[in-house]
Amino acid sequence: MNRLGGLFLFLLSLLVAGPAAAQPHMQVDLRAETASVAPGGTVTLAFVMEPERGWHGYWRNPGDAGDAPRPTWTLPPGWQAGELAYPVPDRLTLLGLMNYVYERDYALLVDLEAPAGARPGSLVPVRARLDYLVCTDELCVPETAEVAIDLRIGRPGRTDPAFDAWRRALPRPLGSDGRFAVAGGRLRLAVPLPATVGVHDPYLYPVTPGAADHSAPQALSRRGDLLIVETDAGAQAEGLRLIEAVLEVGDGVGLALRATLGTVPPAGVPVSPSGAEGAADGSAATILLALAGAIFGGLLLNVMPCVFPILSLKALSLTRAGETPRAARTEALAYAAGIILTCLALGGLLLALRSGGSAVGWAFQLQDPRVIMLLLLLVTAIAFNLAGLFRLPSLNAGDALAGRGGAGGAFFTGALAAFVATPCTGPFLGFALGAALILPTWAALAVFAGLGLGLALPFLLLGFVPALRRRLPRPGLWMERFQRLLSLPMFATALGLGWILGRQSGVDGMTLGLAAALLLGVALWWLGRRQSIGGTLLPLLLVAAAVVAPLPFVRTAEAAPEAGQAAIAAEPFDERRLAELRAAGTPVFLYFTADWCLTCKVNERAAIGQSEVAAAFEAKGVRTMVGDWTRGDPEIGRFLERHGRSGVPLYLYYAPGREAELLPQILTVGRLTALGD
Numbered sequence: 001m002n003r004l005g006g007l008f009l010f011l012l013s014l015l016v017a018g019p020a021a022a023q024p025h026m027q028v029d030l031r032a033e034t035a036s037v038a039p040g041g042t043v044t045l046a047f048v049m050e051p052e053r054g055w056h057g058y059w060r061n062p063g064d065a066g067d068a069p070r071p072t073w074t075l076p077p078g079w080q081a082g083e084l085a086y087p088v089p090d091r092l093t094l095l096g097l098m099n100y101v102y103e104r105d106y107a108l109l110v111d112l113e114a115p116a117g118a119r120p121g122s123l124v125p126v127r128a129r130l131d132y133l134v135c136t137d138e139l140c141v142p143e144t145a146e147v148a149i150d151l152r153i154g155r156p157g158r159t160d161p162a163f164d165a166w167r168r169a170l171p172r173p174l175g176s177d178g179r180f181a182v183a184g185g186r187l188r189l190a191v192p193l194p195a196t197v198g199v200h201d202p203y204l205y206p207v208t209p210g211a212a213d214h215s216a217p218q219a220l221s222r223r224g225d226l227l228i229v230e231t232d233a234g235a236q237a238e239g240l241r242l243i244e245a246v247l248e249v250g251d252g253v254g255l256a257l258r259a260t261l262g263t264v265p266p267a268g269v270p271v272s273p274s275g276a277e278g279a280a281d282g283s284a285a286t287i288l289l290a291l292a293g294a295i296f297g298g299l300l301l302n303v304m305p306c307v308f309p310i311l312s313l314k315a316l317s318l319t320r321a322g323e324t325p326r327a328a329r330t331e332a333l334a335y336a337a338g339i340i341l342t343c344l345a346l347g348g349l350l351l352a353l354r355s356g357g358s359a360v361g362w363a364f365q366l367q368d369p370r371v372i373m374l375l376l377l378l379v380t381a382i383a384f385n386l387a388g389l390f391r392l393p394s395l396n397a398g399d400a401l402a403g404r405g406g407a408g409g410a411f412f413t414g415a416l417a418a419f420v421a422t423p424c425t426g427p428f429l430g431f432a433l434g435a436a437l438i439l440p441t442w443a444a445l446a447v448f449a450g451l452g453l454g455l456a457l458p459f460l461l462l463g464f465v466p467a468l469r470r471r472l473p474r475p476g477l478w479m480e481r482f483q484r485l486l487s488l489p490m491f492a493t494a495l496g497l498g499w500i501l502g503r504q505s506g507v508d509g510m511t512l513g514l515a516a517a518l519l520l521g522v523a524l525w526w527l528g529r530r531q532s533i534g535g536t537l538l539p540l541l542l543v544a545a546a547v548v549a550p551l552p553f554v555r556t557a558e559a560a561p562e563a564g565q566a567a568i569a570a571e572p573f574d575e576r577r578l579a580e581l582r583a584a585g586t587p588v589f590l591y592f593t594a595d596w597c598l599t600c601k602v603n604e605r606a607a608i609g610q611s612e613v614a615a616a617f618e619a620k621g622v623r624t625m626v627g628d629w630t631r632g633d634p635e636i637g638r639f640l641e642r643h644g645r646s647g648v649p650l651y652l653y654y655a656p657g658r659e660a661e662l663l664p665q666i667l668t669v670g671r672l673t674a675l676g677d
Contacts, residue, residue, distance in 0.1 A: 210236025298454025332463020338414025
């Protein structure tokens with residue numbers, strides 16, 4: 001009776017709402033992700049909904065009462081608008097009625113497809129009428145918004161960053177179908193969800209009308225990699241063969257799922273209404289796995305050519321005569337502090353940018369050619385220091401052995417090692433850094449600190465284990481020659497950065513970078529000459545000018561060459577094209593790369609670009625698609641995030657009729673030629 005009474009009061013509120021409808025209680029605006037759309041292309045629009053305080057709008061399934069928004073489009077001939085995409089809703093119970101609502105600002109996204117014959121340069125009017133219901137706890141008002149926007153036919157330009165945040169609010173495709181069964185008036189669903197995935201306050205929002213009783217309590221339990229949901233069946237449940245729903249797993253994160261009629265196993269370990277039990281076990285396991293991956297991944301970064309010379313010199317500095325165990329420990333801790341704090345700073349900035357709506361991942365700063373320019377000049381300076389052109393106490397072998405580096409120099413060296421290591425993503429790091437983006441902030445920062453700890457671990461062990469220090473070669477003149485030898489990988493790294501700069505900003509940018517490096521070399525030679533006799537102010541000013549002066553003139557080029565090797569034919573990444581190939585039953589090898597990713601380049605040279613792989617792919621009809629993330633791309637950033645990655649590389653293989661197979665981050669020719677067997 002309470003529910004019938006509530007429904008009666010809801011209908012009555014609609015009848016008396018006329019006088020209140022004069023002033024809209026929901027502000028509605030229509031925005032486009034880009035101001036232009038290519039002929040035959042797609043642009044995403046957003047109905048931006050801002051309810052007045054105390055009022056709320058409704059989800060696609062409003063629940064026991066309410067009404068979903070209904071758009072009516074006025075479009076030029078040939079234009080097509082898709083279905084509205086809704087963010088995960090909130091729950092509101094009034095008078096025994098369960099309502100699925102939004103009591104906050106939100107956005108409804110829709111894809112608009114332009115006809116292939118649209119005339120470039122023309123301005124196209126897009127008009128829409130949105131009918132919706134807006135309510136308080138006591139009153140409901142039907143409202144209408146007339147919205148409009150003009151789109152230009154042409155190459156899409158800069159995207160609106162707000163769309164990245166709105167997309168993150170949408171439920172993410174689960175990827176695997178669940179099963180459901182109806183018996184004795186009860187609906188039971190088995191949702192495939194790995195046991196390591198923590199859930200907090202889980203709730204199943206049914207999309208299919210009549211599938212579930214909205215007001216009935218839901219019981220959730222764990223059985224291995226299945227989440228079992230039990231609730232009262234809806235009026236239409238007996239005749240259904242497919243149920244669509246959204247499973248909220250915590251903090252507004254939802255998973256869009258489909259369940260087909262089938263067998264559902266018995267309930268498992270109960271998940272409390274708050275999800276605390278399941279979240280504690282799953283989240284703890286996920287955090288520990290991510291932390292372990294970050295530590296081991298950071299440890300492997302020490303063998304990279306831009307880090308190994310720095311680590312080698314710092315390690316050999318501990319062999320200096322008269323070094324006390326206490327001094328060795330102090331220097332090791334300072335080195336580790338420099339690395340860990342730098343990783344935390346970069347990780348914190350990454351999380352802040354993502355919370356502001358930017359689709360960025362680890363090493364995001366390398367998508368800016370100005371940062372590449374700074375790295376080029378920094379690595380050039382380190383290379384010239386190792387070559388003996390001038391002295392940098394924390395890296396110079398003679399100064400380090402003489403004890404002139406100290407804790408301050410060790411801290412600076414650690415920060416330097418962490419910063420120059422950011423282009424690298426190798427084994428273990430892909431999962432760890434991807435997981436960090438979906439973990440709570442404190443856990444994500446712990447993962448970034450773990451990356452720094454792994455990077456600092458070899459030097460920490462040398463500082464705290466005297467037996468390891470005793471195994472190091474004794475100091476001598478050979479150290480100077482060894483330092484000169486270590487300059488070679490740093491010079492190679494500088495050349496690689498110059499090539500990346502050319503990829504990002506074109507020939508002009510690369511020329512500017514090489515000229516700045518040449519000027520920096522002259523300034524450092526002058527500085528080295530003056531270091532022995534005093535008066536280094538003017539050379540230092542010239543060094544500063546060589547670093548700072550070119551930065552305002554570095555620009556991202558309008559177009560960059562496509563990534564990939566010539567031995568294998570690859571087309572640029574496009575989600576629509578990927579969907580077309582999969583629908584046609586074509587096997588697809590998809591990989592994401594960036595010019596600043598050393599692991600990516602090694603895999604492309606040693607495996608992807610080999611003629612054996614190209615021949616095997618051609619024989620099996622495997623199409624190759626490549627996403628180049630060198631200069632940043634929100635579409636690629638969102639795709640990586642949906643696959644649990646925060647950066648490149650990512651390698652996927654789509655067999656006909658199957659979901660993506662995640663390939664290892666270190667590829668071999670044999671692994672690739674075996675695809676499709």
